[in-house]
Amino acid sequence: MHFLCRCGYRLHDSSDLISYKGTIIADQDMNEFWSLIEKAEKPHAEICDIFSSLNKLMMRCIYQCPSCGRLFIEDQSDNYQLIRFTPCIEGEPEPDVSKNLLISAYEENWKGSITAEWFDEKPWWSECHGTIMPQLNVRxxxxxxxxxxxxxxxxxxxxxxLKARQLLNYAVLKVNGRKIFCWQE
Ligand SMILES: [Zn+2]
Incomplete structure (x- = not known):
């Protein structure tokens, strides 16, 4: 899934652990949320039930455009359509807001990954032979x-x-589509 922000930035939701995506749990659902956690902690036979109930409580997504800071919230009463909110101060659009409202609670200390890919023959979609793609909250x-x-x-x-700075939980190196090195915490 992907969609365009009003500013022209394209937001993609096609992987896990997206730095500009979050989940909303309604305050009215918090008691049920904690009782599900409690249930999960005790011996039980309803793993699927717990999972699907949690999933239902956490269905509503929120996105923030990393370029302009606009927020998009799914409207569960209308087929999860995205409703756009523009940051404003006294009714005037305010461009100078944090664009990282939805990153991990660990902020720049969040443990992420690096994926490195090399192709002897440069693929049509790439401007170079080798790319290292980080999924981290540090630049x-x-x-x-x-x-x-x-x-x-x-x-x-x-x-x-990154291992020394405790910022990594996964790294992979691929050459011509073959995994030649992989490290996982
Ligand atoms: Zn935008």
Whole structure:
């Protein structure tokens, strides 16, 4: 699923752990939420029931455009259509708001992943042979390569650095579609 923000930015919802997506639980549902957690903690035989009940409580999604800060909230009473909200101060659109309202509670200390992919033959959709794609709340530079040794060196450098900073729980290195290295916490 993807949709366009009013500002032109395209928001994608086709993977897990998206930094601009969240879930809303209604305050009126919180008691049920905690009793489901309590039930899950005790020996029980209704794993599916607990999962589907939690899923139902957490159906409503919220997105924030990372470019302009507009919010989109799903309207459960209208087929989960997205309702757009523009940040305003005294009725005037206010562009200077945090664009990270929906990142993890761990903020920049959130543990994420890096995926590095190299293709000997440059794919039509890529501007270079090798790309390192981080899913992290810290900014990384120098992630595109046309030289394999430099690409591989950078990957292992990042792996060591991010592991030392406790920012990583998964890293994978793929060459021509084959996984040649994988690390998981
Ligand atoms: Zn936008």
């Amino acid at each position: 990384l530079d120098d992630l595109k390569f046309d030289d394999y040794p430099a690409f591989e060196k950078r990957f292992y450098e990042l792996l060591d650095d």
